[in-house]
């Protein structure tokens with residue numbers, strides 16, 4: 001007999017605002033990583049007042065039950081859709097699995113107990129189980145869809161495009177993001193991390209950021225490591241020896257590799273990554289899964305955009321054919337920068353892509369079921385359907401000039417030619 005899942009408090013409910021905090025590259029708090037695109041950070045009052053930062057002495061304490069968080073929880077309890085969480089609801093409306101749904105599934109046993117501690121005004125006790133931190137913006141890549149907030153290596157290219165000096169105060173601030181390495185932040189983190197069971201790192205590139213290793217060492221010394229699952233978003237351009245020493249001390253490790261295509265497509269988007277190195281690191285991870293304690297899972301995240309939509313089939317085939325332990329790729333829809341959205345494509349190209357992707361999905365779904373199991377195969381097929389629907393249901397062709405301006409600037413700066421890699425985009429250049 002299968003156990004029935006307890007019902008959720010509402011159709012818009014998400015467990016994360018009851019047990020999780022997220023901080024972006026500047027330490028600015030949001031309900032979770034998926035709400036960053038809303039550009040509605042956690043603040044004193046809705047749309048105004050102090051913005052809470054995790055590194056501020058009282059940032060976690062005040063931010064946890066801010067007017068913003070209380071309103072968000074109250075809305076979720078009565079089935080309203082809070083604005084910062086629009087991305088999750090958009091995915092669900094497209095028939096795709098949202099982060100909200102995954103997290104609710106993961107913590108289903110705790111939902112009743114956590115919700116029962118909510119007061120009338122939306123306050124809940126501050127007992128963090130899960131923390132997600134962007135460790136600044138040190139990265140070795142300059143991905144086409146990224147920004148200097150996430151990779152300081154992009155500063156010069158962005159300054160040139162916008163016709164400002166790279167020494168502009170906006171960029172200077174982004175050059176010096178190091179709040180997570182300060183002793184004061186350690187004290188804050190240790191105070192609130194006594195019950196955490198999950199710690200997620202992204203960057204920048206977390207496997208290149210020295211304070212990330214300090215985090216791990218301190219947690220091992222504090223004897224908290226064995227209770228904690230650590231997880232990462234990484235570009236996997238490196239797989240440092242230190243992870244072989246440190247990761248086995250933790251309860252488990254989960255790795256999500258950001259990969260946006262196969263071979264040249266990935267190297268073009270995630271410039272200047274070297275495909276043979278990434279391919280080799282992926283295979284090492286797959287092979288060393290037990291030695292590295294990666295029992296929490298190996299995953300891919302792919303941001304579907306104008307540069308990879310034409311070759312998505314080849315990429316998915318690569319993930320299905322090349323690995324034993326990796327899950328089916330998680331496909332995300334690019335929403336920023338908008339000029340890289342698949343919605344800017346002309347209708348005729350969209351029609352061809354729609355047929356191609358649907359046919360691909362139909363011909364592979366059985367193979368995916370054998371490879372990854374029914375649930376993952378169905379999630380992947382639903383993601384492809386959702387991506388097609390998203391592409392077909394909005395027309396952003398007015399952004400083609402902006403796409404050309406950016407693309408040509410980046411091509412020139414990097415000495416690349418987009419048409420050498422994505423020849424299908426030629427009609428946009430005519």
Ligand code: SF4
Pocket residue numbers: 013014015016017031032033034035084085086087088099100103
């Ligand atoms: S609903 Fe989505 S965006 Fe909001 S907190 Fe949950 S997972 Fe994050």
